[in-house]
Amino acid sequence: MTPPKTPIAVLISGSGSNLQALIDGQQSGDLPIEIVAVISNRPEVRGLERARAAGITAITLDHKGFDSREAFDLALTEQLEQLQPKLVVLAGFMRILTPAFTNHFAGRMLNIHPSLLPKYQGLHTHQRALEAGDAEHGVTVHFVTAELDGGPAAIQAVVPVLDTDTADTLAARVQQQEHIIYPKAVRWFCEGRLTMAANRALLDGEPLPPSGYQVRHSQP
Known part of the structure; x- marks a missing residue:
């Protein structure tokens, strides 16, 4: 069925x-x-x-x-x-x-933000990650709360920052992961697996860590 x-x-x-x-x-x-x-x-x-x-x-x-x-x-x-x-x-x-x-x-609205929250809330996240010398960067899907880019994280994708990266090349690799993890988070919600309670994201009823469910990519 x-x-x-x-x-x-x-x-x-x-x-x-x-x-x-x-x-x-x-x-x-x-x-x-x-x-x-x-x-x-x-x-x-x-x-x-x-x-x-x-x-x-x-x-x-x-x-x-x-x-x-x-x-x-x-x-x-x-x-x-x-x-x-x-x-x-x-x-x-x-x-x-x-x-x-x-x-x-509350609890029924998701957002996607191109950084490993809580790092780099707001704009120009890729350039800020490069300027900070970060070894890793990525993207976060989170529930929306009144705090800008501050709601509980559901899932993150982590990518390495390369020595040759510009803001544009880093953004392109991060965006590839966006198109993978956002549908995944939406699916979890629709299946009743992803919920929010007491300002925490839960997967299958278990509280997720502050970074959410994390997917790591060791290769560029």
């Missing part, structure tokens, strides 16, 4: 490469999901084209049309409530969310 598909909504601000990984998983049947809508705070971005090409509802909610962050987040909440997703997936959604929004969707 085929398990029921979990309705999810994906929030984007740009090209949507992680969105494409989820679309691919939905279309292949590897992921038990139905993407009910893709919502962008920026009009005419590539991610909206990806959604339309896959027959998925594509919605623009331009943040520039709102007087405040609170007003935008309220409109976004109302839009999501109409869609009734069980999971909200942030895939390159470049907005700082209000506590009212994050609290409303």
Whole structure:
């Protein structure tokens, strides 16, 4: 018997490469999901084209049309409530969310951030890792809380930093891992394996370490 598909909504601000990984998983049947809508705070971005090409509802909610962050987040909440997703997936959604929004969707909203959190919250993570002389870098999928990039980690992929790396080459290798671990975390959630309780991420009911489930890559 085929398990029921979990309705999810994906929030984007740009090209949507992680969105494409989820679309691919939905279309292949590897992921038990139905993407009910893709919502962008920026009009005419590539991610909206990806959604339309896959027959998925594509919605623009331009943040520039709102007087405040609170007003935008309220409109976004109302839009999501109409869609009734069980999971909200942030895939390159470049907005700082209000506590009212994050609290409303607590435990059912995931984000992906290109660093080994808690290192390098915010922007320019690859360059910051290089400037710090880090031997390793990577990407984290985490539950979203009111703290920017501070929610409990579900899974991390770790890659080595090479002597020849630039911010662009390092970003490209990290992005390859993004497209692997984000669908994995979404699958865990949809299967009921990944949950959040007391500000901790749990896998199969057991608390994960602060870094989450960690996947290490010894080769470039």
